[in-house]
Amino acid sequence: MTSPSEDGPGPAPGQRRAAVIGTGLIGGSVGLALRARGWWVTGRDADPASAARALALGALDAVGDDPEAEVVFVATPVGAVVAEAEAALRRAARGDAVVTDVAGVKASIAARLPHPNFVGGHPMAGSEQVGVEGADADLFVGATWVLTPTATTDADAYSSLRAVVTSLGAEVVALAPEQHDTLVAVVSHVPHLTAATLMNLADRLAAEHGALLRLAAGGFRDMTRIAAGQPGIWPDVCTDNAVAIVAAFDILLQDLSAMRDRVAAGDRGGLLGDLEHAAVARRSLPARVVRPERLAELRVPVPDRLGVLAEITTLAGDLGVDIVDIEIAHSAEGDRGVLVLVVDADAADRLRDAIAGRGYRPTTRALG
DSSP: OOOHHHHOOOOOTTOOEEEEEOOSHHHHHHHHHHHHTTOEEEEEOSSHHHHHHHHHTTSOSEESOOTTOSEEEEOSOHHHHHHHHHHHHHHOOSTTOEEEEOOSOOHHHHHHOOOTTEEEEEEOOOOSOOSGGGOOTTTTTTOEEEEEOOTTOOHHHHHHHHHHHHHTTOEEEEOOHHHHHHHHIIIIIHHHHHHHHHHHHHHHHHTTOTTGGGGOOHHHHHHHGGGGSOGGGHHHHHHHTHHHHHHHHHHHHHHHHHHHHHHHHTOHHHHHHHHHHHHHHHHTSOOSOOOOSSEEEEEEEEESSTTHHHHHHHHHHHHTOOEEEEEEEEOTTSSEEEEEEEEEHHHHHHHHHHHHTTTOOOEEEEEO
């Protein structure tokens, strides 16, 4: 690691330590957010100038790797995640060190990283800004951060990472890696590719009609804003999630064709119905920050083995139940434990019944 004399003093005794691999928009924002909360953060990038800039902007305390880091965020393009995560796991001097990533696809990465201390992640946050210059310590406040535990995920590693992510202001949703990829194809990947296509269409037509882009008002700008993001990450995303993206595109193309036919036929009633349905659905999108005022605790006796936490947390994600807090109480005998979940009281019975349907015996109690 770069010497402290070059980058400043080392960590204070007892100070929490993290590392960021890849100092672009997301990695830089992670570094800024952690440092704002008292962490000592090291980091590096394939482009040394980016790491140096991250240091200058205050996203890092030092450039390099830190074997003593308790959490490592791999914020590289998809194609580099597995190699960097494997190297970070080998390098870790702490047995409880957790390695995560921020890539927009999860199944292909999870399949190649069956390590108990690796927990896949994907913060659903971003900006049209490119690179570390656009990094923001508050980027994750109120954002959804997906974690994708698997059958090999260590429960304590998951719990530790979840606590770090929520401390940055994010709302954690647990999903199976394959389910994540199917869902983000609809709400992230296809929208980005569609925005890029629409922007290219307008740019091409502007060559024939010079005034076209001058007419681009709020609606067009809102729809195409994400097209200004970092292009370099998308070829890997599209390669790794091609099946889900193509399936979502097929549905979108069918719906666009139906909309085209309604316009061509002058089907006013059909158009109005589609637009009204879309307006209601758009207004019903969940708010970015949902903090239940009434909470309930679920206690689930579980065998102390890998896979249990992934099963229960992803079940909550399937049901749309937000887990506000989570704790794993291990038995002294080592073969049993209790998974303690804090959830919105209105959703507690629904989650309890679903967990019971998997053969567990959960109990609930109101808090407060």
